[in-house]
Amino acid sequence: MTPQENIIPQNPSPVTVKDLNTENPRWCGGCGDFSILACLKRFIVERQLRPESVVNISGIGCSGRAPNYLNTYGIHSIHGRPITVALGLALTRPDLHLFIHSGDGDSMSIGGNHLMHGINRNFNCVFLMYDNEIYALTKNQTSPTTRKGHRTNTQPFGSYLSPLNPLTVALGLGSSFVASTADWIPDHLMSTLSAAFDHPGFSFVHICQRCVHFDIENFDTKTSSWFSFLKHPNGISPDKRLADKSECLDHDPTNLNDAFKYAAADRRYFGLFYVNRDKPRYDNILQNLVAGSPKKDRGKLLDPYSI
Amino acid sequence: MPIEKRSVTRFELLMDAGAGAQKAGDILLEAFVAMGKFIYVEPMIPAEISPAARTRYALSGIIIRLADFDINNIGNDTDLILASQEVVLGRRLDDHEFNARCQILLDAGDRDKSPATYDAVIERCAKEGLIVTTFDIDPASKQIIADMSGKGTNLYYLGMLSFIYNMDENTVKFEIEKNLGKKLDPEVMKINITLYLNGYQMAKTRDFLRYQVDASPRQYDKILIDGNTALSLGIIDAGFKLYSGYPITPASSVMHTLAKELPHYGGRTHQAEDEIAAIGTAIGAYFGGVPSITGTSGPGFSLKQEFIGFAQAAEIPIVVLNVQRGGPSTGMPTRTEQSDLLAAIYGTHGDATKIVISVSNIIDCFYAPHVARYLAEKLRLPVIIMSDFQTANSYKVISRPQVVQLDNIDNIPDFILERFHLKRLAAHIETVRPLQTIPGTPDGMRRVTGLNTDAQGQVSTSAQESQRSHRVRNNKVNHVRQSLDKPTVFGPATNDILVVGWGSTSGAIEEAVSLAQKQGLGVSGMSLQIIYPLPLMLKEMFSHYKKIVSVEIAYGDANKLPPLASLLRADTLVDIQPLIATATGRPIRPKDVLAKVKEVLK
Ligand code: SF4
Numbered sequence: 001m002t003p004q005e006n007i008i009p010q011n012p013s014p015v016t017v018k019d020l021n022t023e024n025p026r027w028c029g030g031c032g033d034f035s036i037l038a039c040l041k042r043f044i045v046e047r048q049l050r051p052e053s054v055v056n057i058s059g060i061g062c063s064g065r066a067p068n069y070l071n072t073y074g075i076h077s078i079h080g081r082p083i084t085v086a087l088g089l090a091l092t093r094p095d096l097h098l099f100i101h102s103g104d105g106d107s108m109s110i111g112g113n114h115l116m117h118g119i120n121r122n123f124n125c126v127f128l129m130y131d132n133e134i135y136a137l138t139k140n141q142t143s144p145t146t147r148k149g150h151r152t153n154t155q156p157f158g159s160y161l162s163p164l165n166p167l168t169v170a171l172g173l174g175s176s177f178v179a180s181t182a183d184w185i186p187d188h189l190m191s192t193l194s195a196a197f198d199h200p201g202f203s204f205v206h207i208c209q210r211c212v213h214f215d216i217e218n219f220d221t222k223t224s225s226w227f228s229f230l231k232h233p234n235g236i237s238p239d240k241r242l243a244d245k246s247e248c249l250d251h252d253p254t255n256l257n258d259a260f261k262y263a264a265a266d267r268r269y270f271g272l273f274y275v276n277r278d279k280p281r282y283d284n285i286l287q288n289l290v291a292g293s294p295k296k297d298r299g300k301l302l303d304p305y306s307i
Numbered sequence: 308m309p310i311e312k313r314s315v316t317r318f319e320l321l322m323d324a325g326a327g328a329q330k331a332g333d334i335l336l337e338a339f340v341a342m343g344k345f346i347y348v349e350p351m352i353p354a355e356i357s358p359a360a361r362t363r364y365a366l367s368g369i370i371i372r373l374a375d376f377d378i379n380n381i382g383n384d385t386d387l388i389l390a391s392q393e394v395v396l397g398r399r400l401d402d403h404e405f406n407a408r409c410q411i412l413l414d415a416g417d418r419d420k421s422p423a424t425y426d427a428v429i430e431r432c433a434k435e436g437l438i439v440t441t442f443d444i445d446p447a448s449k450q451i452i453a454d455m456s457g458k459g460t461n462l463y464y465l466g467m468l469s470f471i472y473n474m475d476e477n478t479v480k481f482e483i484e485k486n487l488g489k490k491l492d493p494e495v496m497k498i499n500i501t502l503y504l505n506g507y508q509m510a511k512t513r514d515f516l517r518y519q520v521d522a523s524p525r526q527y528d529k530i531l532i533d534g535n536t537a538l539s540l541g542i543i544d545a546g547f548k549l550y551s552g553y554p555i556t557p558a559s560s561v562m563h564t565l566a567k568e569l570p571h572y573g574g575r576t577h578q579a580e581d582e583i584a585a586i587g588t589a590i591g592a593y594f595g596g597v598p599s600i601t602g603t604s605g606p607g608f609s610l611k612q613e614f615i616g617f618a619q620a621a622e623i624p625i626v627v628l629n630v631q632r633g634g635p636s637t638g639m640p641t642r643t644e645q646s647d648l649l650a651a652i653y654g655t656h657g658d659a660t661k662i663v664i665s666v667s668n669i670i671d672c673f674y675a676p677h678v679a680r681y682l683a684e685k686l687r688l689p690v691i692i693m694s695d696f697q698t699a700n701s702y703k704v705i706s707r708p709q710v711v712q713l714d715n716i717d718n719i720p721d722f723i724l725e726r727f728h729l730k731r732l733a734a735h736i737e738t739v740r741p742l743q744t745i746p747g748t749p750d751g752m753r754r755v756t757g758l759n760t761d762a763q764g765q766v767s768t769s770a771q772e773s774q775r776s777h778r779v780r781n782n783k784v785n786h787v788r789q790s791l792d793k794p795t796v797f798g799p800a801t802n803d804i805l806v807v808g809w810g811s812t813s814g815a816i817e818e819a820v821s822l823a824q825k826q827g828l829g830v831s832g833m834s835l836q837i838i839y840p841l842p843l844m845l846k847e848m849f850s851h852y853k854k855i856v857s858v859e860i861a862y863g864d865a866n867k868l869p870p871l872a873s874l875l876r877a878d879t880l881v882d883i884q885p886l887i888a889t890a891t892g893r894p895i896r897p898k899d900v901l902a903k904v905k906e907v908l909k
Contacts, residue, residue, distance in 0.1 A: 050749070076758065092549055093595040305536070306530050
């Protein structure tokens with residue numbers, strides 16, 4: 001089953017945003033997570049994905065709470081490990097739509113190993129990296145993406161190291177899909193979700209996410225001069241609201257060299273950096289192995305050991 | 308030429324790693340089995356892949372215990388050792404597993420390589436009162452072996468052993484052809500057979516002590532299998548569809564077997580990037596309703612603990628196999644120990660609610676996955692299966708277990724539950740959250756989390772909700788506790804002393820009890836299958852013995868209670884003392900249990 005095919009609805013009544021609500025999220029007012037959650041709900045409605053066929057899987061952190069606020073199936077797992085849990089579903093339940101929610105600490109620090117192998121296995125899922133460049137839920141500690149010099153509780157004289165760049169990391173690991181967007185440009189976020197969902201494989205979506213509580217100055221959401229959109233007929237369209245105001249650059253997402261160039265630049269770029277639809281998928285490989293193995297009779301399981 | 312009749316005997320073939328001692332042993336034991344003998348076999352595996360020859364680390368070999376009757380352990384000590392050179396022999400003598408009459412056959416071919424070492428080992432044997440008979444491979448065979456770059460010595464030794472055990476030349480030849488025929492080209496095969504026959508002929512010319520092994524009609528419907536393979540096949544028969552693991556000794560061979568076999572039965576084996584990922588993936592799949600199991604040993608078991616706790620809280624079934632090895636830390640990967648018991652029961656932070664099952668023998672290995680899956684799904688709790696290096700790697704001939712092809716856990720046959728002394732659980736067992744649908748179920752949408760929740764699944768820090776969640780999870784364990792029957796008892800239910808053990812020590816305890824009874828001693832034994840929770844009637848059962856002692860392959864001394872004794876004391880308030888609590892990496896011997904019991908009874 002391809003990601004575009006939805007499970008045949010048993011209940012024909014259309015899915016609405018209301019159907020997807022659970023409790024009111026317990027995030028700080030103004031948190032970027034609200035916007036990501038709202039966009040995901042809108043996306044599910046737009047595509048009319050059956051809520052019972054969607055599983056949201058998260059780790060720990062403010063982002064980790066997201067599955068609790070979506071009336072689909074969900075696993076709020078442990079710190080750094082949502083990719084491992086999602087893989088279990090991808091290997092055994094290809095009928096489900098998987099969205100992974102993971103923060104910068106969750107995916108680039110404690111769960112770095114799983115990100116590396118999730119990308120390499122290229123199993124089918126949408127991976128949403130909520131990058132607020134801080135440990136927020138544990139109260140203001142330096143994360144792998146915190147900018148150098150930014151003061152936190154664990155590095156009070158200013159964070160010591162240059163941050164890791166999630167985009168070059170993902171590209172360097174051979175990711176089959178690398179996109180970046182931001183929580184305050186919902187139109188672009190929606191287009192990004194759409195492209196990521198339609199991509200067969202591990203779709204790495206980096207989202208600049210505001211943490212208004214611990215680092216209100218991090219992203220200047222009032223102006224758009226500090227970032228550009230990457231555009232291409234096979235890419236992601238620039239944000240409708242900002243298309244006229246922002247720089248929009250043509251970038252062919254099959255060009256890996258240019259993708260690295262934009263990803264490594266000091267300036268921020270939003271859009272589709274890279275896509276490769278031909279990268280083998282581990283979930284498919286294992287499913288084909290099972291489907292292609294001659295069936296053996298469990299009743300004769302012990303016969304080869306007979307003496 | 309002396310020939311002795313033995314109803315039970317044990318011998319060892321010791322060589323350098325990679326020289327084929329285990330292969331030769333395998334061929335020989337299949338020949339024994341063909342003659343209707345019962346065997347229990349322990350391979351000796353070095354901790355490294357290719358340690359340099361003629362070093363103490365290079366010791367590799369096979370111990371074969373042979374009997375006219377069914378045996379459940381590797382026994383007391385060795386009657387015959389055939390060693391390819393003095394270094395591995397010296398290393399093995401350190402283990403002190405030979406008896407006073409042990410015959411040692413030492414290949415003197417390496418004598419000139421290091422005369423000092425050679426003489427020292429010979430001298431040492433003399434001091435221990437052991438008779439060493441040296442021999443030389445005949446010159447023609449030596450030339451053949453040299454032409455094969457040193458290969459084939461094991462076949463020569465196989466020939467010697469075949470003669471010493473009074474085996475028919477052709478029975479063994481047939482087994483060689485069966486074992487090697489497919490792999491070797493016919494020319495090499497011929498050379499191997501020649502070496503085998505030359506070894507047989509050479510032994511004829513010498514005055515080795517020989518053993519009479521009677522052929523009896525082959526017993527049909529038997530299988531020859533080791534513990535890890537039995538577990539692997541049990542996993543398939545129990546209906547698991549995903550095995551997720553990470554390479555680690557000694558659990559890895561389960562993953563090897565399942566990597567080949569599971570796809571033929573509609574399942575898959577996943578080699579994860581680490582131990583944590585391995586259990587995470589199994590938990591994810593089980594949330595999707597697909598029976599999944601992860602397996603590991605030692606250090607890997609420590610790494611999985613956080614996810615084990617998560618599965619408890621989120622109420623996702625999971626089965627974790629721990630094939631124990633020597634610890635702590637990296638410890639001794641190729642030696643046996645039972646020191647993970649308390650980590651299995653109490654490991655993971657916070658209140659631990661899980662079920663721990665142990666395997667005492669190879670048939671247990673086959674059925675433990677069925678019981679584990681039944682309990683995991685019924686209770687939505689983690690179930691740990693505890694094996695150990697000894698059980699995993701030893702193999703023997705057993706009556707073929709009944710394959711049950713389990714799909715729906717409610718159809719688990721009674722005989723399997725009874726094997727683990729468990730009564731069928733109530734149809735409904737309360738969960739923290741009543742809704743336990745699997746993804747894909749319309750209108751069943753639900754979220755699970757490691758956070759505490761209320762009955763609706765909403766994250767909650769309410770005092771009442773927290774207390775309730777703990778109560779519900781602990782009640783699940785209590786359901787099992789109340790459904791446990793009396794554990795296995797060897798010997799009378801009232802006696803002077805009761806020796807309690809679990810897992811791989813059970814066979815030695817059983818044999819020690821039977822030896823003690825023959826000597827008129829008031830000794831009984833007990834083996835626990837489900838080790839956590841413990842059965843309710845344990846204290847009452849203990850009250851019929853004057854003294855209760857534990858036997859465990861785990862360290863204990865006057866100031867340190869070993870794990871099983873600690874557990875039993877806490878549960879029953881009976882003053883249980885360790886009878887044997889050693890962490891030598893070697894299995895416990897029936898005769899040691901007997902000797903210690905006699906001391907206590909004095
Ligand atoms: S602490 Fe920051 S990231 Fe967390 S909810 Fe508040 S604003 Fe959002």
